[in-house]
Amino acid sequence: MFSGRNLSFCAIGAAVLTSVFLAGVFVARPAIAQPMPIGGMGSVLDIGDEPGRISTEETVISDGPFARQMVFFRTTEAPGTVIIHTSERFLYIVQPKNRALRYGIGVGRDGFQWSGLVRISRKAEWPDWTPPAEMIQRQPYLPRFMAGGPGNPMGARALYLGETVYRIHGTNQPETIGSAVSSGCFRLANGDVIDLYARIPLGTKVVVRHGASI
Amino acid sequence: MSTEARAFAGVLFALTISFASAVSAGTLDTVRQRGTLACGVNQGLFGFAERNDKGVWSGFDVDFCRAVAAASLGDPDKVSFVPLSAAERFDALREGKIDLLSRNSTWTLEREADLSVLFAGITYHDGQSFMVMRKPDVTSALELDGSKVCVQTGTTSQANLADFFRANSMKYEERPFPTPADALKGLADGQCDVLTADQSALYAMRLELKKPSEAVILPDVISKEPLGPVTRADDPAWFNVVKWVNFALVNAEEVGVTSQNATEASGSTKPDVRRLVGVEGGLGKKLGLDDAWALRAVKSVGNYAEVYERNVGTKSRLGIPRGLNQLWSMGGILYAPPLR
Amino acid sequence: MTLSSKIVWPGAAAAVVLAATLAGCADTRQEGGTLMPGTMASAPPPFPQDKLLGNWGIASYRDEKDRKRTEAQARSQCKLPYTISRGPTDGIMMHVADDPQIHELKLKGAPGGKAYIGFEGPPGDPQDREVISFTENVIVMRFVDPDANSRYGTFVYVRCPA
Numbered sequence: 001m002f003s004g005r006n007l008s009f010c011a012i013g014a015a016v017l018t019s020v021f022l023a024g025v026f027v028a029r030p031a032i033a034q035p036m037p038i039g040g041m042g043s044v045l046d047i048g049d050e051p052g053r054i055s056t057e058e059t060v061i062s063d064g065p066f067a068r069q070m071v072f073f074r075t076t077e078a079p080g081t082v083i084i085h086t087s088e089r090f091l092y093i094v095q096p097k098n099r100a101l102r103y104g105i106g107v108g109r110d111g112f113q114w115s116g117l118v119r120i121s122r123k124a125e126w127p128d129w130t131p132p133a134e135m136i137q138r139q140p141y142l143p144r145f146m147a148g149g150p151g152n153p154m155g156a157r158a159l160y161l162g163e164t165v166y167r168i169h170g171t172n173q174p175e176t177i178g179s180a181v182s183s184g185c186f187r188l189a190n191g192d193v194i195d196l197y198a199r200i201p202l203g204t205k206v207v208v209r210h211g212a213s214i
Numbered sequence: 215m216s217t218e219a220r221a222f223a224g225v226l227f228a229l230t231i232s233f234a235s236a237v238s239a240g241t242l243d244t245v246r247q248r249g250t251l252a253c254g255v256n257q258g259l260f261g262f263a264e265r266n267d268k269g270v271w272s273g274f275d276v277d278f279c280r281a282v283a284a285a286s287l288g289d290p291d292k293v294s295f296v297p298l299s300a301a302e303r304f305d306a307l308r309e310g311k312i313d314l315l316s317r318n319s320t321w322t323l324e325r326e327a328d329l330s331v332l333f334a335g336i337t338y339h340d341g342q343s344f345m346v347m348r349k350p351d352v353t354s355a356l357e358l359d360g361s362k363v364c365v366q367t368g369t370t371s372q373a374n375l376a377d378f379f380r381a382n383s384m385k386y387e388e389r390p391f392p393t394p395a396d397a398l399k400g401l402a403d404g405q406c407d408v409l410t411a412d413q414s415a416l417y418a419m420r421l422e423l424k425k426p427s428e429a430v431i432l433p434d435v436i437s438k439e440p441l442g443p444v445t446r447a448d449d450p451a452w453f454n455v456v457k458w459v460n461f462a463l464v465n466a467e468e469v470g471v472t473s474q475n476a477t478e479a480s481g482s483t484k485p486d487v488r489r490l491v492g493v494e495g496g497l498g499k500k501l502g503l504d505d506a507w508a509l510r511a512v513k514s515v516g517n518y519a520e521v522y523e524r525n526v527g528t529k530s531r532l533g534i535p536r537g538l539n540q541l542w543s544m545g546g547i548l549y550a551p552p553l554r
Numbered sequence: 555m556t557l558s559s560k561i562v563w564p565g566a567a568a569a570v571v572l573a574a575t576l577a578g579c580a581d582t583r584q585e586g587g588t589l590m591p592g593t594m595a596s597a598p599p600p601f602p603q604d605k606l607l608g609n610w611g612i613a614s615y616r617d618e619k620d621r622k623r624t625e626a627q628a629r630s631q632c633k634l635p636y637t638i639s640r641g642p643t644d645g646i647m648m649h650v651a652d653d654p655q656i657h658e659l660k661l662k663g664a665p666g667g668k669a670y671i672g673f674e675g676p677p678g679d680p681q682d683r684e685v686i687s688f689t690e691n692v693i694v695m696r697f698v699d700p701d702a703n704s705r706y707g708t709f710v711y712v713r714c715p716a
Binding site: 062063064065067069070071072074075085087088092097102178209211212213214 | 433479
């Protein structure tokens with residue numbers, strides 16, 4: 001089953017794909033998963049959106065390197081800034097005195113498409129999900145809109161990045177944290193995205209960085 | 215000059231000139247004649263130098279040996295590992311028993327001045343840190359005022375501990391223990407709230423706890439313990455080879471060359487990538503190597519990030535955050551001079 | 555015309571099924587016997603199958619509180635409609651869960667005014683959809699398979715303007 005699950009739910013639906021930039025992203029990108037510039041740090045898990053897998057609000061990464069923790073982090077960005085290192089699979093909230101609160105993330109194909117600087121433009125609890133058109137094409141039985149809830153692949157919270165289709169969101173597949181996955185943007189375990197959501201106000205600056213590519 | 219010709223020249227050189235001691239011969243030529251790199255490593259340190267039951271070595275320091283072998287001999291497996299105690303390591307190097315010491319050794323003035331050795335850079339920035347049980351939810355070393363601190367007696371950690379608390383006008387009660395294992399037990403038993411030791415050691419000790427996730431290692435580092443490879447002071451050419459292998463691995467991470475894409479990197483149009491993999495610049499020859507030296511090193515062990523994550527980072531049980539050992543542009547202080 | 559939205563859990567018929575199996579009763583067509591796991595006896599469909607034909611906007615929800623806005627969302631999804639057309643042998647062309655292939659399905663009635671959509675056979679099969687409510691322009695249904703149901707939620711179909 002799920003023969004056509006390699007597609008993203010990063011996009012929030014055809015209706016928003018009006019700008020040239022966004023249209024470019026979707027037109028230029030083939031519908032099939034392709035090798036990503038992930039700096040050779042592990043292979044891509046063929047994991048797509050599995051609507052309905054259940055992960056509760058309590059699910060956090062509590063052990064191992066991808067557990068939420070305070071780390072040394074030297075930056076000129078102001079405390080409170082969010083920095084995402086896609087090749088490392090970490091999201092940092094900058095703290096004073098060369099420190100940052102670090103979360104393990106899963107990075108989807110769309111998360112590697114773009115880097116730059118944006119602000120959190122919207123926050124949502126148990127966000128709704130609008131599968132992108134190409135996903136509907138491959139999985140015609142999908143609803144065109146899915147109200148938020150524990151089975152929704154967007155997970156418990158979403159933080160929307162500027163005017164882009166990119167977002168930081170939860171997941172119903174916490175085991176994918178720390179991996180490159182074939183769909184989604186920047187996903188955290190539900191308990192961790194809830195923690196992040198409480199710390200990050202609207203308007204927070206977000207810097208997304210990839211490793212260099214040859 | 216081809217590798218063979220160079221080796222032959224080395225043989226001639228060795229035959230025709232007499233030396234005060236074997237160690238003053240060019241180490242690179244000696245290594246080539248012998249066909250293996252003699253690399254001094256720790257006798258057993260989790261994540262840095264370990265030997266499995268089949269006798270195969272692995273670890274952060276071990277990989278550095280392999281990278282140097284790949285660059286200088288063309289084969290990462292042409293290494294004879296020499297396990298050394300802390301006491302014998304520098305003598306072994308000076309006496310020529312090893313060509314290179316890659317054994318979690320701290321770079322200090324005294325060692326370079328007194329021991330006729332040179333540190334060829336820093337591969338790992340370690341430093342003294344603190345481990346607390348998660349319950350008090352301490353996130354900074356500055357919140358440790360009034361703590362009971364477990365520490366191994368007779369170590370620099372004990373002195374650093376005193377300095378740190380005094381400098382920050384904080385009080386503490388010291389709980390000294392003769393061994394690291396005893397100090398750890400002290401923390402687990404609740405005899406102290408905090409355990410202090412070098413950060414890399416704390417991550418290894420945490421794995422010994424019944425529930426490692428209950429202990430938190432604070433991000434603060436209160437001392438400098440820069441670890442790096444060491445060569446004899448009388449061979450600047452070999453010193454350069456070792457030094458630039460380290461820089462090449464760091465630069466490889468910075469420009470995005472990995473063990474996976476190293477081959478296709480030769481087709482890159484980016485000048486810094488092309489110089490690294492040796493299709494431009496002729497840099498290897500300036501080191502007495504061939505131009506694919508760095509490409510081979512990266513292909514063999516990966517770039518700095520790959521070496522780090524595999525041995526002590528996210529892909530190892532230690533799971534030590536990159537911290538200081540992250541690139542200067544990504545939150546750490548790793549900075550390698552350019553390959554040009 | 556509205557059907558009752560009574561919930562029938564697959565487990566509810568388990569005792570019956572077990573008894574039937576022990577009795578060696580294997581004829582699924584036998585009148586009055588509920589004989590495949592979860593399935594039930596047939597009855598005339600409570601509404602004509604042709605009422606399902608056409609273009610629909612579809613959306614899903616899990617929590618009853620989301621039902622109203624899900625219906626509104628379904629209405630706005632007519633730009634990407636789900637089309638149900640007539641099949642070659644008297645059925646309707648639709649998908650089942652987790653299969654991108656289109657199939658000819660049937661509207662199947664069951665006792666108590668219930669309705670299912672699925673392959674030819676007794677109603678209530680795990681591959682069926684259960685019709686929870688039906689009006690001319692809004693249909694609510696869900697997958698009978700509990701796993702598919704929990705993953706995709708309850709679907710609202712809203713008829714798109716011609």
